[in-house]
Amino acid sequence: MNKKIGIQGIKGSFHHLVAMDYYHKEVEVMEHLSFHELAQKLAAKESDEAVMAIENSIAGSILPNYALIDEYNLTVVGEHYTPVNMNLMALKGQEIGDIKKVFSHPMALLQCKQFFKQYPHIKLIEDVDTAEAAKRIHDEGLKKVAAVASPAAAQMYELEILAESIHTIKSNATRFLVLGTEQKKPNGEKLDKASIKFDLKSERGSLVSVLNIIRDCYLDMTKIQSLPIIDEPWKYSFFVDVTFERPEDFERAMDVLKLMTEGLRIFGIYKNNLS
């Protein structure tokens, strides 16, 4: 039986492309209308694993997704990077001069902001999913309307691409997490990256002390983000990603961090896929 993989959005969405890319084989995708539903269904084991967008170079981390991972006690078992590739598409026969409205996901519209500056008469409207906007144009035969989505969505929903690669920053990529319900077991491959969270009081130097430990244990930090903790002035949560050569270095660092920080949580240990 094929593995069931939860995605946000529908077939043809960027999450769908990531699922195809990451698993390199037949998987059954489970379409979800929100990240919340995706997390919920995975926790209920209605899917086996799920892919979830977590950050890009424009918007930074999607922190509410960490809250979902926490809330549903999910684990990070992998990561995947996908280049951004945004295309303007509409029903066959439509031309760009005909288009009055463009629907897409807010992040997709943000990535194409520069392109649309030359078409001030086009109204940009936020939608839940890139592919869903494309599908609706197809299903309802909407004229004068376009979607911003992947080439796969154009093909799947029989739309014509009016302008390709319309995103401003050509080498931008989105990072996705692959989620499960248990910590990943090494399966031949090297697990050399981890996502962790911890809380710290803002005593002068406490973060420096933690970063010194991370450095002394030969971990390399690829991401850090602080978040104020509600109701506890000057106390912060930190979300940190680290890479390492030897798992025992990571374990040693975590043993110390357990004592130096509060609420240490290891979201998962997985293979670094940033080439």
Added chain:
Amino acid sequence: MNKKIGIQGIKGSFHHLVAMDYYHKEVEVMEHLSFHELAQKLAAKESDEAVMAIENSIAGSILPNYALIDEYNLTVVGEHYTPVNMNLMALKGQEIGDIKKVFSHPMALLQCKQFFKQYPHIKLIEDVDTAEAAKRIHDEGLKKVAAVASPAAAQMYELEILAESIHTIKSNATRFLVLGTEQKKPNGEKLDKASIKFDLKSERGSLVSVLNIIRDCYLDMTKIQSLPIIDEPWKYSFFVDVTFERPEDFERAMDVLKLMTEGLRIFGIYKNNLS
């Protein structure tokens, strides 16, 4: 003549409430449909200053807004914290059992996620602005539809509050920046906080060295966020907020950081409003 203050959204929006609170006096608000328009109009001096949401405890920083501040060469001249207060509102006479759809800003819906779990038949639909959703219900006499917005929006657009304070985390606050086009000049009050950005190569320990300088100069860091730089593997931008007692400590730290980092940008020096 009253000062013209740009806001995102329309009258009754949270940005409008912040403008009223922050200026404690008559100001003329300029309504904008997007953060982009807000930044653009301020840069063109069509408004004198503007307020812009920048972070909250659920979603973290709204990084694209930093990109707008950068792009339009705006400055941070102040900050303001507003408690989240979300309310469900509809036309008079409607009851919660009648409601089929709820419109609001994605962040507002996110903050009320728990509340809506008890009403699985209600469809949540993302909108550009909380107050705009309320206004549309009023203007078009929409039945079976509700908005999530501030009490001020309910009053302004003659809607009835069906459920008050429906946000999950009761003490959550949103932080807003007050933006101008020039660095703030001290005007009697103490300017004891600054927002800066710098780039660093991920050489082991380089961030630790910068944080050591910040500590040695008696600055307290209230926020840190890293963002990978596109096309430059293992190079990161850092967005940092610091507070300090003496402006000369801040200047000293910046003199060193200019040499240790690349692309140091001081978005602004302003009064710390976190009580």
